[in-house]
Amino acid sequence: MDRVITTPLTDELVESLHAGDRLLITGTLYTARDAAHKQLAELIDKGEPLPIDLKGQIIYFVGPTPARPGEVIGSAGPTTSGRMDAYSPRLLDLGLKGMIGKGSRNEAVRESLKRNKAVYMAATGGAAALLAQRITAAKVVAYEDLGPEAIRELRVKEFPVVVINDMYGADLYAEGRKKFERKEDS
Amino acid sequence: MRELDVGRVSDAIAALAVDACCNLGEDVIRFLDQAIEREKSETGRDVLVQLLENARLAHDKRAPLCQDTGLAVVFLEVGQEVHFTGGDLETAVNEGVQRGYTNGYLRKSAVADPIGARKNTDDNTPAMLHTRIVPGDKVRVTLAPKGGGAENMSALAMLKPSQGRQGAIDFIVDTVSKAGSNACPPIIVGVGIGGTFEKVAYLAKHALLREVGSTNPDPRLAELEDEIERRCNLLGIGPAGLGGTITVMDVFVEELPAHIASMPVAVNIQCNSARHKRVIL
Known part of the structure; x- marks a missing residue:
């Protein structure tokens, strides 16, 4: 049964989430992918303030297609999260509580999730038109010059995700695969 | 010798870009449909259902199936009896990509200086063009958007x-x-x-x-x-x-x-x- 949660995420909420949980998120997501992460990391390294307050927030790794006239946003499915592995721990240390993407995360990110009580979730890769239906508002809040890679604030209603890595170290990709892996002659 | 204006190649590519990005092939739809019966994982079946719903929605709304509308990989099989007129072929191909991706509200995902500034080319060019000369007087144009x-x-x-x-x-x-x-x-x-x-x-x-x-x-x-x-x-x-x-x-x-x-x-x-x-x- 899908569980509805609302943002921002609190410690208590994250503590109740487990790998494999199917969630419907209502509230705010911030979009950021490769170029925006690079710029955020540069600001952190220089000790400068970020254009958005990450405390309790969720970043969605997505670069949407342009909105057609009259539409809130174009198609908006997840991009591969692994490319953000180099940056995510620094953002989690600043209070980021959740990330949505697709594909597995490295050891450093999984450790950072445990340390910071945060969670990594996946939306279905390739279901971008469907996912866009759950986005009710979108506005660029930073790095407009990056086009599809700009940081956007999205309002979402019952945005469907599954928990991949919880704060207890579980990994749905590894578990799911192990469950269905078969040897040659079995 | 048959004369063919390169503008027709541009028009074809612009139309193919939108068609390809918004309409999943019948073969893939058929596969997903049958796979729902065969997949043993319940979560897996849910994903397949979502992908089919996504394909239906994308078709009905003329929305891209995936936000990653890719680099434009173009295969041209050019009949050796064809004489192109009205400009050069490669420019025409890129013109088609630029028009298709811009007017079709597709995402532009090409960046110049890949190991440095990584600046978006803003029109999704250049196309990744593969040209083959074949017998005949026709031109077969295939566009395959390829996500990252x-x-x-x-x-x-x-x-x-x-x-x-x-x-x-x-x-x-x-x-x-x-x-x-x-x-x-x-x-x-x-x-x-x-x-x-x-x-x-x-x-x-x-x-x-x-x-x-x-x-x-x-x-x-x-x-x-x-x-x-x-x-x-x-x-x-x-x-x-x-x-x-x-x-x-x-x-x-x-x-x-x-x-x-x-x-x-x-x-x-x-x-x-x-x-x-x-x-x-």
């Missing part, structure tokens, strides 16, 4: 001839295994075998244009494709990588003779948003 997620998980190896058929299969299956959830399974596996370094990569890419569910006319390659598919589906990756029995939609192999010293193998992975459309001018 699955492309990044593709691989090429110059294997040793002593590694043989088994070595080739192991490399291919290992590439699919490493791709895991990153490549948006269920995937299509395009395989090139033989030729030279650049040619084998082209074969793997070109193989992806085949229809899902089709059988290779060469029985030896058909058997090889079946064996690779069976081994990949034992990996347990499943739809969206959440675990399951259907990781691969199909495996397509194209082959060329190789150098006596070489055994090149290339694996080009195609995500579930398997898009390509074709028109003959």
Whole structure:
């Protein structure tokens, strides 16, 4: 049964989430992918303030297609999260509580999730038109010059995700695969 | 000699870009539909249902299936009796890409200076153009938008001839295994075998244009494709990588003779948003 949660995420909420949980998120997501992460990391390294307050927030790794006239946003499915592995721990240390993407995360990110009580979730890769239906508002809040890679604030209603890595170290990709892996002659 | 204005090539490519990005092929829809019956994982079945719903919605709303509308890979098969007029062909191809991606509200995903500034070219050019001269007086234009997620998980190896058929299969299956959830399974596996370094990569890419569910006319390659598919589906990756029995939609192999010293193998992975459309001018 899908569980509805609302943002921002609190410690208590994250503590109740487990790998494999199917969630419907209502509230705010911030979009950021490769170029925006690079710029955020540069600001952190220089000790400068970020254009958005990450405390309790969720970043969605997505670069949407342009909105057609009259539409809130174009198609908006997840991009591969692994490319953000180099940056995510620094953002989690600043209070980021959740990330949505697709594909597995490295050891450093999984450790950072445990340390910071945060969670990594996946939306279905390739279901971008469907996912866009759950986005009710979108506005660029930073790095407009990056086009599809700009940081956007999205309002979402019952945005469907599954928990991949919880704060207890579980990994749905590894578990799911192990469950269905078969040897040659079995 | 037949004269053909290059503007018609531009128009065709602009139209194909939108068509390909918004309309999933009948073959892929048929596969997903049947896969729901066969997939043993409940989560996997849910993913397949979502992908079918997504395809329906994208078609009805003329919305891109995936936000990654890719780099524009263009295959031109040009009849040798054709004389292009009205400009140069490559510029016309790029003009078509620029128009299709801009007017069609598709995402522009090309960046210049890849190891430096990575600045968006703002019109999704250049097209990744492959031109072949063939008999006849027609031009066959194929556009295959290629997203980054699955492309990044593709691989090429110059294997040793002593590694043989088994070595080739192991490399291919290992590439699919490493791709895991990153490549948006269920995937299509395009395989090139033989030729030279650049040619084998082209074969793997070109193989992806085949229809899902089709059988290779060469029985030896058909058997090889079946064996690779069976081994990949034992990996347990499943739809969206959440675990399951259907990781691969199909495996397509194209082959060329190789150098006596070489055994090149290339694996080009195609995500579930398997898009390509074709028109003959």
